Amino acid sequence: MDQSHNRHCISCGATDLDIVWGVTSIFFAKRALNKFPEVVGQVVCRHCETRKFEIDLTEAHLQNLYLDYRGIDYFRERHGSEPWYTRVVNDGLSDDSHFSLRRQQLSQILSDAGLPDNFMSVLDHGGDRGQMLIDLNSKQKAVYDISGVTPVAGVINVSDKEMKSGRWDVILSCHVLEHVIDPQNYLQTLISIGQAETIYVFEIPHEPMRYFDFNCKSLQRRWLSWLCRKPKLLTFFDFLSSGMRVKFGTIGPLLFPVLREHLTFFSIKGVNILLINNGFEILASRVMTTGHIGVVARRLAL
Structure with missing residues (x-):
């Protein structure tokens, strides 16, 4: 797999890392960054399995993201780009x-x-x-x-x-x-x-996640760069990627991790x-x- 040589794991300090290519969700990109979706790398430690999205963020970005957290406006904006994020899902998190x-x-x-x-x-x-x-x-x-x-x-x-x-x-x-x-x-x-x-x-x-060699390749990155310019198709593949990760704990070739809220995933x-x-x-x-x-x-x- 393509490896990251100039970074270290935030948990254990190991340098034996992979870069799995993912994207910022339509919701995250718009609400937090006021941008269109883009390709983002997820640094994965082979030693302790910590995964962290590699993206430059400020506290102001997070304040944008969590304004009225899970409130009406938050729900409407997220549901608009993620139809599977229903009112039941939103309200169930505080039930x-x-x-x-x-x-x-x-x-x-x-x-x-x-x-x-x-x-x-x-x-x-x-x-x-x-x-x-x-x-x-x-x-x-x-x-x-x-x-x-x-x-x-x-x-x-x-x-x-x-x-x-x-x-x-x-x-x-x-x-x-x-x-x-x-x-x-x-x-x-x-x-x-x-x-x-x-x-x-x-x-x-x-939230463990297995991935394939292809998910780390430059071809995957180019595919995602193209996909980010196709909102409806991106939403479809976002749904597939999230469903496969939740149900099977894996993402297949052409699928990807998605940055919505969580910046780091711990084992x-x-x-x-x-x-x-x-x-x-x-x-x-x-x-x-x-x-x-x-x-x-x-x-x-x-």
């Missing part, structure tokens, strides 16, 4: 039955790490309305989210200043790491918020190495029955 299963798995992995369900203060960093905190036994439950949405009952919103001055027994980071531009910088931010005894819980999508090996390399000790780690990776960690003693 309590969805969160209920995830909360059960959260309790289980905390138990796996040998932690009692009895805390003084817990923080959900980037946690929307704090839905993941509902079942935790804690005197104070707080959420930090720039959206400013009203939290669920029993959870308070905290400002950036309040978050940084607080003392937190547990800090949750659920479905955030895959969205950030610089995962290592984000992890250091979380460390700076916590204390020596703080427990960290990460929940990350588990359980990759995220564990990333955390260890950034000063964490792993207490529990597994792929949960919800299809997500769950990790409980704490800071390594200095």
Whole structure:
């Protein structure tokens, strides 16, 4: 396969990498970048299977993308270019039955790490309305989210200043790491918020993807460059690519990874190495029955 020789894996630092050619989705390109779709490389580590889209983004681009996140305008714009992204799909991501299963798995992995369900203060960093905190036994439950949405009952919103001055027994980071531009910088931010005894819980999508030699070839790149100029055909192949990846965990020749929201895709090996390399000790780690990776960690003693 065509390899990347001047890069390294953000998780493990390996240089044994492939470049799989993909595209920015019509939705992402328009909403985040105000551009037409374009070819983008996805750097894939052969050692730990971390995959990261190689694209220059700023925080302003992400603010464009997540404005009114999953609201009416967001849904209409995304559904307009991705007909399979239905109202049911959009609303289901914030449905309590969805969160209920995830909360059960959260309790289980905390138990796996040998932690009692009895805390003084817990923080959900980037946690929307704090839905993941509902079942935790804690005197104070707080959420930090720039959206400013009203939290669920029993959870308070905290400002950036309040978050940084607080003392937190547990800090949750659920479905955030895959969205950030610089995962290592984000992890250091979380460390700076916590204390020596703080427990960290990460929940990350588990989306393995196999690919073929052709997906890394210059011919694939030229095919995608042409396809990006054909919106209707691009939408069709986007649907095929996404369907094959979701159903079979693979993308075939002529198909491709698509940049919609997630910038990085982690394997359980990759995220564990990333955390260890950034000063964490792993207490529990597994792929949960919800299809997500769950990790409980704490800071390594200095």
